[in-house]
Amino acid sequence: MDYKIANIELAEYGRKEIALAEIEMPGLIALRERYGASKPLKGARITGSLHMTIQTAVLMETLLELGASVRWASCNIFSTQDHAAAAMAQRGVPVFAWKGENLQEYWWCTYQALSWPDAPCDLIVDDGGDATLMIHEGYRLEEIFAGTGKIPTADSDNHEFRLVQELLISHLEEDPQRWHKIAANIKGVSEETTTGVNRLYQMMQQSKLLFPAINVNDSVTKSKFDNLYGCRESLADGIKRGTDVMVAGKTMMICGYGDVGKGCAQSMRGFGARVVISEIDPICALQAAMEGFEVRNLDDMVEHADIFVTATGNCDVIRVDHMLKMKNNAIVCNIGHFDNEIQVNKLYEMDGVIRKNIKAQVDLIRLPNDKAIILLSEGRLVNLGNATGHPSFVMSCSFTNQVLAQMQMWQHKHEIGVYTLPKHLDEEVARLHLTKLGVELTHLTVNQAEYLGVPIE
Secondary structure: OOOOOOHHOOOOOHHHHHHHHOOHHHHHHHHHHHHHHOOOOOOOEEEOOOOHHHHHHHHHHHHHHHOOOOEEOOOOOOOOOOHHHHHHHHHHEEEEEOOOOOHHHHHHHHHHOOOOOOOOOEEEEOOOOHHHHHHHHHHHHHHHHHHHOOOOOOOOOOOOHHHHHHHHHHHOOOOOHHHHOOOOOOOOEEEOHHHHHHHHHHHHHHOOOOOOEEEOOOOOOHOOOOOHHHEEEEEHHOOOOOOOOOOOOEEEEEOOHHHHHHHHHHHHHHOOOOOEEOOOOOHHHHHHOOOOOOOOHHHHHOOOOOOEEEOOOOOOOOOOOHHHHOOOEEEEEEEEOOOOEOOOEEEEEEEEOOOEEEEOOOOEEEEEOOOOEEEHHHOEEEHHHOOOOOOHHHHHHOOOOOOHHHHHHHOOOOOOOEEEEOHHHHHHHHHHHHHHOOOOOOOOOOOHHHHHOOOOO
16 A cells, blocks of 8 residues: 555544544535536646644545645655554555654655655645745756756755755656656646745746645635635634643733734633744734734743743744743643744754753753753644644634645646735635534625625625
8 A cells, every 4th residue: 555654443433533534624625516526626746745643534535526636745854644654555545744753754755755656746735835946946946957967965054955966866867857747747736834834935936936826825715715714713722732721911922913823812812821022024913003002122031931832933933042031831832834933953953952852842951051842843833743733714714725726727828926815705605614613604786886886706
């Protein structure tokens, strides 16, 4: 069987959880009912690089129901739910994911998800852009090899990216045009996250993007729901499962007040924390202030806050010098996509730093100044490393957009560029979720629709 997971014996448990999640994922179930007979994805080979959770399993089975074949890897070393991976593997889906991968294993899994046995993949479902990155870097290295006749060297200053280069180079002579053929065959990628979307726009601006992309993240029913309402519930889940800390009365420093930061701030205020925001954007800063939050610089709060959360999508937000100034046993975590928001690697490299594991994804980091911090998920996504991610219902909104994006790319040719789904599909995604919540829409009269100059629907 073509898979690598933690334990196939967890499949029955996973199947029960999938059935439970389906009850809370009306958008995906509606797509199955609407398109299951016509199979709009028939023949499509879809590679997924997205958290291998129970909710993702429902997405995968929806893609299968609509006619696609899928190969899957997770997009985070800690986010896989092993029973979900087992249920998919038992069904015959090639899955390469387990909780607690190291970085070499993680990128091997991504490589395997892109390695179809008979032909290249047609489409990608990406979360953070790692599958897209691997293809583009493989393509670049092949170009160097073709131009010089010499095997390139792994030369990145970034440790993790150098691992990617080493993996790609190790297979380069087997098929020196492998990634060129894959890139030429891909009809498009649908990208789930803000971070991944930023990568796509950067490549597009540099004329380096090799295939079309749909920016799923900026669909309203994704970013204003998954990012906001999902994080509003899953941040607390991760912090509390990790530490059992009482949030009420604590000072909570949240770095970033985008949609993710907004959800986090609402949640922590609801638990009774004193919430302080740091923000670089004047509009977001004003929003935070008008919601009643203090807006301060991190440097001013680093000695006073009890819990720190990064939610920026940027690098080096919490630096080593910040952590050295924190209260003894301050809790530090990240809910942005990548682990570089907190300078974890630089912290580990510092003389006198001792890492003591408390339990899975919870480390007590003893500092050279005789204080310590509690680091969650090694600075990776706390809601997926220490908990199980967003609730099923809000992921149904995001993943319904993903399926619609895959259908758009499979059924229609796109020029290379970064696209968004049209507004009527965004509204349709919302509409598919209303009945589950008992929502009744008010309908315009003909006169009202004419007055506004909009369709009656």
